[in-house]
Amino acid sequence: MAVNPSFGALSGLARALVQHGQLTEPAAVELQKHARESGSGFIEEVVRSRRMTSADIAEFCAYTFGLPLLDLDSADPTQFPVDLVDRKLMLTRRVLPLRKRGNRLAVAIADPSNTQALDEVKFQTSMSIEPILVEVEKLEAVLGRALERSDTTLKQLIDDDLSLEFADQDQEATPEAAAAAADVDDAPVVKFIQKVMLDAINEGASDIHFEPYEKYYRIRLRVDGELREISQPPLVLKEKIASRIKVISKLDISEKRVPQDGRMKLVLSRSRAIDFRVSTLPTLHGEKLVLRILDPSSAMLGIEALGYEADQKELLTEAINRPYGMVLVTGPTGSGKTVSLYTFLNMLNKPGVNISTAEDPAEINLAGINQVNINDKVGLTFATALRSFLRQDPDVIMVGEIRDLETAEISVKAAQTGHLVLSTLHTNDAPSTLTRLINMGVPGYNIASSVIVITAQRLARRLCACKQPIEIPYEGLINAGFRDDELDGAWQPYGPIGCEHCKGSGYKGRVGIYQVMPISEEMSRLIMRGGNSIEISEQSQLEGVRDLRQSGLLKVRQGMTSLEEVMAVTNE
Numbered sequence: 206m207a208v209n210p211s212f213g214a215l216s217g218l219a220r221a222l223v224q225h226g227q228l229t230e231p232a233a234v235e236l237q238k239h240a241r242e243s244g245s246g247f248i249e250e251v252v253r254s255r256r257m258t259s260a261d262i263a264e265f266c267a268y269t270f271g272l273p274l275l276d277l278d279s280a281d282p283t284q285f286p287v288d289l290v291d292r293k294l295m296l297t298r299r300v301l302p303l304r305k306r307g308n309r310l311a312v313a314i315a316d317p318s319n320t321q322a323l324d325e326v327k328f329q330t331s332m333s334i335e336p337i338l339v340e341v342e343k344l345e346a347v348l349g350r351a352l353e354r355s356d357t358t359l360k361q362l363i364d365d366d367l368s369l370e371f372a373d374q375d376q377e378a379t380p381e382a383a384a385a386a387a388d389v390d391d392a393p394v395v396k397f398i399q400k401v402m403l404d405a406i407n408e409g410a411s412d413i414h415f416e417p418y419e420k421y422y423r424i425r426l427r428v429d430g431e432l433r434e435i436s437q438p439p440l441v442l443k444e445k446i447a448s449r450i451k452v453i454s455k456l457d458i459s460e461k462r463v464p465q466d467g468r469m470k471l472v473l474s475r476s477r478a479i480d481f482r483v484s485t486l487p488t489l490h491g492e493k494l495v496l497r498i499l500d501p502s503s504a505m506l507g508i509e510a511l512g513y514e515a516d517q518k519e520l521l522t523e524a525i526n527r528p529y530g531m532v533l534v535t536g537p538t539g540s541g542k543t544v545s546l547y548t549f550l551n552m553l554n555k556p557g558v559n560i561s562t563a564e565d566p567a568e569i570n571l572a573g574i575n576q577v578n579i580n581d582k583v584g585l586t587f588a589t590a591l592r593s594f595l596r597q598d599p600d601v602i603m604v605g606e607i608r609d610l611e612t613a614e615i616s617v618k619a620a621q622t623g624h625l626v627l628s629t630l631h632t633n634d635a636p637s638t639l640t641r642l643i644n645m646g647v648p649g650y651n652i653a654s655s656v657i658v659i660t661a662q663r664l665a666r667r668l669c670a671c672k673q674p675i676e677i678p679y680e681g682l683i684n685a686g687f688r689d690d691e692l693d694g695a696w697q698p699y700g701p702i703g704c705e706h707c708k709g710s711g712y713k714g715r716v717g718i719y720q721v722m723p724i725s726e727e728m729s730r731l732i733m734r735g736g737n738s739i740e741i742s743e744q745s746q747l748e749g750v751r752d753l754r755q756s757g758l759l760k761v762r763q764g765m766t767s768l769e770e771v772m773a774v775t776n777e
Contacts, residue, residue: 277340299341312336402479417491431710468481587607617655621651666714677698
């Protein structure tokens with residue numbers, strides 16, 4: 206019997222999951238492809254896709270591979286012999302030494318088919334290795350804490366550098382002062398910045414804030430939409446840290462009077478690198494720097510992982526597979542619009558499709574897509590790039606943001622002449638996006654004939670596994686927006702509790718809340734008659750389109766987030 210070539214390409218755990226009916230073969234192939242492209246692990250992709258939990262995978266591996274299973278919550282990380290294994294090996298191969306007995310070393314691992322990792326540990330330690338299965342999420346958390354414990358403290362790294370004096374920030378820097386400030390070979394500062402970046406990636410942060418004040422200097426991470434302070438390095442280091450980041454971001458280190466924007470890349474392994482978008486801002490007490498973390502793997506998760514409901518996913522999939530028309534994504538800054546757009550582009554990115562994007566700036570690099578960075582200083586605007594795209598035989602065009610009438614008009618005309626156009630606007634919901642285009646000056650008949658679907662979105666914090674059922678009064682649920690027939694006792698609201706895994710917040714990760722509004726014939730007629738956003742919203746409700754609050758309440762019913770969180774992110 207011939208072997209299915211795709212099945213033959215499956216390796217290790219993926220093959221075992223398919224053979225035991227835990228995954229379909231196409232799903233396993235797709236997840237393995239995502240893992241390879243993003244540089245993440247196969248188990249992480251399975252968990253992200255929500256096909257299996259990390260606990261389910263660990264139990265399956267223990268039963269299938271005949272290995273012992275350990276709950277890391279019951280172990281004491283301070284007793285792990287982390288000094289026996291190279292730090293880089295632990296980070297790249299995701300292994301953690303648990304205990305040493307004679308010449309035998311017990312090693313925690315989430316994927317038992319990853320024999321190469323165990324072989325490398327064996328080669329490095331010259332010891333006999335005993336693999337112990339653990340949950341991948343707990344391994345990541347404990348690994349981060351164990352490595353942090355083994356890391357040298359900042360003051361130990363810096364030693365007598367604390368006595369250095371710096372010129373006043375308002376003075377014009379001489380070339381000698383600039384070179385001294387850059388100090389690109391300053392190992393302590395380099396190590397400290399790298400550690401902050403690694404901590405941010407491990408925490409799942411979206412931004413890193415370096416903030417100088419008169420009496421202190423602090424570093425904060427934005428995790429699940431909230432800022433958390435992680436460090437207060439010595440104030441004397443503020444210029445050294447800023448200069449180092451500016452050097453590797455290719456910014457002018459002598460210019461401290463105006464904001465600057467740049468990029469840097471942190472290589473984690475041969476198969477994974479994280480980009481950072483760097484923004485500097487002159488403040489009263491020095492330069493504030495914000496690093497936006499741009500992880501290409503976020504665009505590889507697939508539309509299933511974004512949180513769309515089944516009917517919303519079907520509407521969007523149908524829209525982006527149309528040969529022409531306009532798909533608009535709207536929402537405030539930080540609502541996940543970029544990830545949604547790149548997910549759509551990744552679905553369309555095939556050898557026979559010509560895709561061009563104009564962005565300010567390009568946040569995620571995708572092979573096979575022609576990405577252009579807008580540069581207003583040299584006249585490369587969104588409108589200029591769009592005109593050039595139309596002479597480049599495009600199939601799909603992505604415009605980072607429609608900001609003015611000229612860009613809007615060219616985008617609409619492109620959508621009307623055989624191109625699929627994806628773009629974003631800053632509006633509160635889907636209906637107000639149409640009136641925003643009208644207020645820009647785009648004629649209603651052009652909007653009605655070009656726009657296919659509009660999706661508005663917000664990001665809500667996802668409840669951690671420590672969540673617990675809570676009681677909410679009937680009146681409170683009705684006032685929140687639930688219908689009487691939905692309060693049938695078939696579901697239970699949950700609330701945040703807090704544990705070590707979520708650092709006491711009760712939330713871990715985020716989930717998308719969406720309003721997906723296709724433009725129907727009746728809605729098109731309403732637009733051409735000059736209908737306002739209220740009339741369009743009422744028509745969308747008649748057609749069964751859930752608004753953001755209704756979509757959020759559905760997530761509450763599914764136990765993904767809390768009512769309090771939905772009320773906060775969909776406050777109308």
